Amino acid sequence: MHVKLLIFLAYIVKFRVMKKRLISSSYFVACMLIFLLCQHSAASQETKQIKSYKNTIRFNITNPLIFGSGSLVLGYERVINKRQTFSINVGQASFPALKFIDSDSLQLVKSGKREGFNISADYRFYLAKENKYPAPRGIYIGPYYSYNHFGKKNSWSVKGNNGFNGIVDTKLSLDIHTVGFELGYQFVLWNRVALDFILLGPGVGFYNLKASIGDNLSEYDRQELLDRLNSALADKFPGYNVVINDVNFKTKGTARTTTLGYRYMVNVGFRF
Numbered sequence: 001m002h003v004k005l006l007i008f009l010a011y012i013v014k015f016r017v018m019k020k021r022l023i024s025s026s027y028f029v030a031c032m033l034i035f036l037l038c039q040h041s042a043a044s045q046e047t048k049q050i051k052s053y054k055n056t057i058r059f060n061i062t063n064p065l066i067f068g069s070g071s072l073v074l075g076y077e078r079v080i081n082k083r084q085t086f087s088i089n090v091g092q093a094s095f096p097a098l099k100f101i102d103s104d105s106l107q108l109v110k111s112g113k114r115e116g117f118n119i120s121a122d123y124r125f126y127l128a129k130e131n132k133y134p135a136p137r138g139i140y141i142g143p144y145y146s147y148n149h150f151g152k153k154n155s156w157s158v159k160g161n162n163g164f165n166g167i168v169d170t171k172l173s174l175d176i177h178t179v180g181f182e183l184g185y186q187f188v189l190w191n192r193v194a195l196d197f198i199l200l201g202p203g204v205g206f207y208n209l210k211a212s213i214g215d216n217l218s219e220y221d222r223q224e225l226l227d228r229l230n231s232a233l234a235d236k237f238p239g240y241n242v243v244i245n246d247v248n249f250k251t252k253g254t255a256r257t258t259t260l261g262y263r264y265m266v267n268v269g270f271r272f
Contacts, residue, residue, distance in 0.1 A: 058269030070094035112153030205261025
């Protein structure tokens with residue numbers, strides 16, 4: 001009787017041990033399943049966060065601040081590989097609103113429409129050692145080319161010292177070609193929004209400024225009109241006095257020069 005009781009108790013203990021082991025095994029398996037599910041979810045989330053978008057369209061917010069609302073430049077950046085991209089920018093550009101001071105002999109009677117355009121391109125190398133993520137995120141360097149054309153027409157009332165009294169039309173044009181090397185940084189927010197900063201862009205700039213004026217003016221009146229245009233340009237264009245030889249412009253109405261150029265730009269973009 002005692003032996004049977006002991007055997008029965010042994011079976012109970014064995015059953016409880018097996019039950020605990022089964023529970024422990026089930027708990028372990030459940031934990032493993034939860035862990036694997038979490039890992040899969042995290043991997044899916046990470047994959048979603050770093051999903052590769054090869055295209056970015058963007059808007060240049062620097063030009064409107066410098067040249068006014070008449071400047072509207074859109075850009076497109078394309079990812080070539082994990083460390084390189086190519087971008088192009090095209091849009092409308094114009095002279096900033098020029099301010100003229102009237103005198104007894106020279107008055108601005110009509111300010112014509114401002115016109116112009118901008119074309120630029122660059123090839124970017126996103127530095128592998130400096131950037132955690134592939135292009136187009138992080139620090140980049142690369143060559144660039146930029147072309148700007150500006151045009152402006154005005155009508156003036158002139159009371160000349162040679163007896164001329166009437167309306168004179170002027171046409172002002174400025175062409176700028178710039179080739180250089182840039183350094184920039186691009187932030188990507190929410191994997192869709194791009195903030196692009198071209199921080200430093202030294203280069204060589206080729207400037208061609210020309211003013212067309214009617215032939216019915218005396219040399220004195222012509223010089224006064226050119227001086228007025230030159231002062232207005234110097235007041236609006238950053239670094240104008242350094243780049244343009246105002247002596248040549250005042251005497252000939254044209255100025256061509258090759259000097260140091262620069263590029264600074266802030267873009268806001270959307271990736272797709």
